[in-house]
Amino acid sequence: VTQTAIENIHHPSVCGGTDGSITLHPLNGVPPYAFAWSGPTSGTMGGIGGAATITGLKQGGYRVTVTDATSGCSMVLPQIVLSAPGLSVSIDTIIGNRCPGEENGSIALNVSGTSPAYLWSNGQTTSSIDDLAGGVYSVTISDGNCTQVIANLEVAEPSPLQIIENGIQQVLCNGAASGAIDIAVFGASPPYIFAWSNGANTEDIGGLTAGGYSVTITDSKDCAFSSDIYSIVQPEPLDVSGPASQQIDCHGENSGSISLTISGGKAPYQIHWNNGATSGNLENLPAGNYQATVTDANGCTRLFSTNITQPTAISIDDISTNDPACVGSTDGDITLTVSGGTGPYHFNWSSGQSGMGMNSIIGLIAGIYAVTIEDALGCIYLQDNIDLDAPQLLTLNLETLQPVSCFGTSNGAITVSVAGAEGALNILWNGQPGGLTLGAIPAGPYLLQISDARGCSIRDSFLLPQPKSPLIATLLSAQNALCSKEPNGSIQVFTSGGTPPYTYHWSNNATTEDLPA
Missing domain, CATH: 2.60.40.10 (Immunoglobulins)
Structure with missing residues (x-):
């Protein structure tokens, strides 16, 4: 039922009478209909196929509900007021509240009678009342002769706005904008306008960073409603x-x-x-x-x-060597320039020398050397085959040794040659300067020491011989000739010393040792 005609209203004939009636006619819907009313008197009736008259009514206000018995649809008629004679009352206006929770409703009555007095259920005493909250009000009107009560004066109020949180998607990653809020809105007076605290204007919002969000919803009557704060949280930063x-x-x-x-x-x-x-x-x-x-x-x-x-590899950037000056000398040296690794460095030489920072060693003979380098962190580097070359060998050769020919004379000579020397030579024979040849010398030992410009030296000794003893011819016998001019004389000599064999030269040109008879 969506529409019902009020065909007739019969007011009570006397104050307090019960002969008032209301005739109603549902205009659509499917009969039969049921009627229910409330007011000074209340009642119901059903099974009505068309129009119905509610009787036995006193003066006052009535609220009638008509229900389609087949479908169960119903409608509530506006307040119907029955007046007693001499005190006519009708409803001028009932204005409901625009927004839920407001108190701006009002009720205004049209009343005729002799100085009527009013007492409203909220305590007010005027014919019209304002600033009303939503609800049902009643008023008692008296003019001294009759009293009339009008109840069920309802100041309508829109249903409260309901904001239902369907779900909140929290931010998954700290700092991301992946949060979302899904709400559903009911009540008040749709359609709605949404104004979120982040500026969004849709019912549901997404792409949210962590924080608090609220929405103000305005309905078609310009009523504004504020939501709670929805919290979007995020995990701690990864x-x-x-x-x-x-x-x-x-x-x-x-x-x-x-x-x-x-x-x-x-x-x-x-x-x-x-x-x-x-x-x-x-x-x-x-x-x-x-x-x-x-x-x-x-x-x-x-x-x-x-x-x-990692540190750079330990490396030897430069190997500086000085070879020994002479064969067998100990004046060679090695100096390393080391880089890489982590200093300082410890050096362990194959020569037996070792120590921190000992990148240079001296006093070396010719040979092949190796070194193990250990840095401050224990990293090892091995360098072998560091050669100190021996110089050319200084050699002395005896070229000639001329012995003294005759005992006690000074006609001996010694000649030598030197190889492998460098620069000028310093030659000492028995401590005295000389040359490579020493001549006109007597027999005896000779010590030769030769040094070159490097200071390399060589020495040798020579023994210059002479006959073991002087040459001596001893006359052993002399036999005169027996007769003058006879060749029967003889001479016999003994020769010693000198250097055999001997050579003889006699005055008679003989060359034998003895002169026979």
Whole structure:
């Protein structure tokens, strides 16, 4: 039922009489109809196929509800007022509240009678009352002769606006704008206008960062309603920390390590390194740049990067050597220029010398040397085959040794030659300056010492011989000739000393040792 005609109203004939009536006629709907009324008297009746007359009514206001008995649809008629003679009352206006919760409703009556008095259910005493909250009001009107009560004067109020939170999507990753708020709105007077605290103007909002959000909803009557604050929260920042950088002790080693500390976000975490590893702790790493992508259970990612460095390799940039000046001398030296690694350096030489910072050694003979270099972190470098070359050997050759020919004379001579010398020679024979040839010398020992411009020296000794004794011819016998001019004389001599064999030259040109008869 959506429409009902009020065909007739019969007011009571006397004050307090019960002969008033109301005739109603439903205009649509499906009969039969049911009628229910309330007021000074109340009642119901049903099974009515068309128009119906409600009788036995006193003066006052009545509210009638007509129900379509088939479909159950019903309508409530406006307040119907029956007046007693001499006190006519009708409703001028009932103005409901525009917005839920307001108090701006009003009720105005049209009353004729002799100085009527009013007493409203809210205590007011005028024919019209204002600033009313939504609700049902009643008024008692008296003019001294008759009293009339009009109840069920309803000041309408829109239903309250209901904001239902359907769901809140929290931010998954700290700092992201992935939050969302889904609400449903009912009541008040649609359609609605939405004004969110972040400037959005739709019923549901998304793309939100963490924070508090509220919405002001304005309905078609320009009534504004404010929501509670909806909180969008976010997890703690996904944080990945580890060593900013580190250095391997020795060049080329795989001794680096990385240990990650992960917090925030939502566990569990997945780790993917640029070298394919998936652990938070890496060991035995060579030098290089390492990057990890850490992903939490919400799909949030954080990058971590660190650099493992290494010192430059220990190297010998320069080897400076001075060979020994002479064969067998100990004036050679080696000096190294070292770089790389981590100083200071400790040197351990194959010559037996060692020490911190001992990059130079002296007092070396010719030979092949090696050195082990250890830096401050224990890194080792081996250098071998450092050669100190021997100079050309200074050699002395005896060219001639001329013995003294006759005992006690000075006609001996010694001649030598020298190879491998450099520069001018200093020659000493028995401590006295001389040359490579020493002549007109007597028999005896001779010590030769030769040194060159480098100071290299060689020495040798020579023994210049002479006959063991002087040459002596002793007359053993002399036999005169027996007769003059007879060749029967003889001479016999004995020769010693000198250097046999002997050569004889007699005055008679004989060349034998003895002169026979």
